[in-house]
Amino acid sequence: MGFLDIRNATKAYGSVQVLHEVDITVEEGEFLVLVGPSGCGKSTLLNMIAGLEDITSGEISIKGQPMNGVHPSKRNIAMVFQSYALYPNMTVGQNITFGLEMHGVPKTKRDQAMADVAKLLQIEPLLARKPGQLSGGQRQRVAMGRALVRNPDVFLFDEPLSNLDAKLRVDMRTEIKKLHQKLGTTIVYVTHDQIEAMTLSTRIAVMNGGYVQQLGTPKEIYDNPANLFVATFMGSPSMNLIDVTLRVEGNSVFADTTDAKGARISLPINASVNGLDGKNAILGLRPEALTDVDGSDARATQIAHVPNEVTVTEPAGSDTFVTTSFGGKDCVARMRADADAKPGERVTFAFNMDKAVLFDPETEARIA
C-alpha cells in the first residue's frame, strides 16, 4: 500500500463514463504528473483526489485512510488552481493564512507559519498587498504559499503554469522542482504540457479518453511508450512514424520501407523473430535517434546509414532539424547545428536502431 492509493476509481456523469478503472499508487515524496490532452479526465481525477468531485466507484485513500466521502478540508491536502483562485478581497497575508484560520490555528502560530512560507517563497514584501496588485508570477507564488502553509500530506496542482508567459513558465517550473527537492513533499500535478511532465515528475501517468495509457518514469515513457498515443503525445518534435513491412532473414529482422525517391531501403531491427515475417508495422523513431553520421550515438550497437533527399532544414541554433521522407511520410531528423544539409541535396541519415520501437498499425499497441 502506498501513500496515496487510487484503486479502480471510475467517474461517470449519468451514462457517460469519463474515467475508467484508474489504478495508481503514489509513494511518499513522489512527484506524479497526470498528463494528457484536454478532456482526457486528468483534472477530474485530481478533483476526485481533492474531494471536489465524488467517486462513482472504486476507492481513493491517503496514508491508508479511505477518503471516499471525506470533505476536502478534512483530507489534509492543498491545491493550487489554474487561475490561482486567490481571494480578491483579502491581502496576500490573509490569503495565505485563511486555511489555518478556518482550521482554528491560533493567531501567533498562523503569523509564524506565514512568515516562514513568505521567506521560503520570497514574497515578504507582498504580504500587505491585494491579489489584484500582483503580477502573474507573484500570484503563482502566493497560490503556492497558500498551499505550503498548511503542511499537507499531498499537494495537488491543477495546470498551475498555464496562465504564465513562456519565460516565466520555465522559471517557475524550476522553482517547483527545487521546492519539491527541498521539502520532499508528495505532489500530484496535472498538465497538458508534456515538457512540464517530463521535467518535473518522478513518474508520469499519460491519460487519454478516460484511460491511463501508461504509468512510468519519464525515461520509461519516453523511451518505451506502451502504444502509439503515448509515443506521439510525448516528445517535441514528436516521434517519427514510418510505415514498414517486416521481413525475417535467418535470425535477423528487417523493416522494409522506401526513401524519398521511392527506392526500397532495409533497416535492421532488434527483435525476436516469431511471427513477424511479412507483417505491416509502424516504426517509431525519435528525432534525436535519426541524425547525421557524425552526430550519431557512439555507444549505439546498431546504426543504419541511409542516404536520402532533404526537403526542409530548420536551424534552431543548438540543433538543425532536417525534414526528409521515409515510407511516404515526413520525418524529422535532429542533426548537429553545423551539419551539412541543404534542401534538395542527398545526405546520409544515421538511424540509431537501438531506440527504434514497433507498433501494430491496427491496434496501435507496441509490438517490439
Add this chain to the structure above:
Amino acid sequence: MMAIASTDTAIRSGRVTRTFLYLVLLLFALFYLLPFAIMVMNSMKPLDEITGGNMMAFPTDWTLEPWRKAWSEAQVGVDATGLRPYFYNSLIMAIPAVMLSTFFGALNGYVLTKWQFRGHNIVFGLLLFSCFIPFQIVLIPMARMLGIFGLAGSTGGLILVHFVYGIGFTTLYFRNYYAAFPTELIRAAQIDGAGFFRIFWRILLPSSGPIIAVSFIWQFTNIWNDFLFGASFADFSSQPMTVALNNLVQSSTGVKEYNVHFAGAIYAAIPTLLVYIVAGRYFVRGLMAGSVKG
C-alpha cells in the same frame, strides 16, 4: 494634398456635429430639469404669488415657510402633524425591507450558482415570476396572509410584503453577478476548510459591492415610491410617505396650499435622490458588470 484636405473637413465637420450634439443634450437636460425647478421655485414663494397666476416666475418673496408647514404642520390625517411622522414611517419600512431583500437575494444567488441542486433552474424561474406578476393580482391573497400573521395594518406587515416582493429582483441580480464569479475560488475556500456561510460572508459578500449597490438603489426606490401596497395594507399609524402626500394634496377641506404641496412632494423625492447621488456610479457599473468585462 487630397488626404490633407479631407482630414481637414473631417475635423471641422466633427466640431460642428459635436457642438450641435451638446446643444441638443443641453436642451434635453433643461427640459428634464424644468419640472423640478418649478417645484423648487413654487415651494419657496407665498401662496398668493401662485394663485396670482405667476406659477412660472421666480419668487419675489423668498420664504421657507411652506417647507416648515409641510414638514410639521400640514393637515394630513386627522391631526395637523405635517408629513414628518409619515416620512419616518417610510424610513422604518424601507430600510429593513431593503436590507432583508438584498441579503436574501444574495443568499439565493449564491446557492443558485455555487451550490446547484437538481431543478435549480426551475426554482430560479419560479422566483422570477414575482418580477413579472402585476402587483394588483396579489393584493387580496396578501391581505389574507397578513391577517393570518397578525400583521395587518402595521409597518411590520409592509416590511414583509416589500421584502417578499423584492426577493425576485434581488435574486436575479445576484444570481447573474455570481454566475461570473470564479467557482475555483469557492473550491479553494472549501479545501481551506470554510463552510457554506463562511464562504458567503468572507469571500462572496466582500466582493459584491457593485451589485449590492444596484440591489440597494433598486429596492429602495421601488419600496419608497410604492403607493399601492402602502395604500392597501397600512393603517393611519403606519402610512408611508407616498400615501400621506396623496392625502395632503387631495384633502378637500380648506384652501389648497400649492406651495406646501410642492414642498411635500420634494420631501418625498429627497431620499431616492440622495441614494442615487451617493450610490449612482455603482448602479451604472453594476448593471454593466459581466456585459463588458468578466
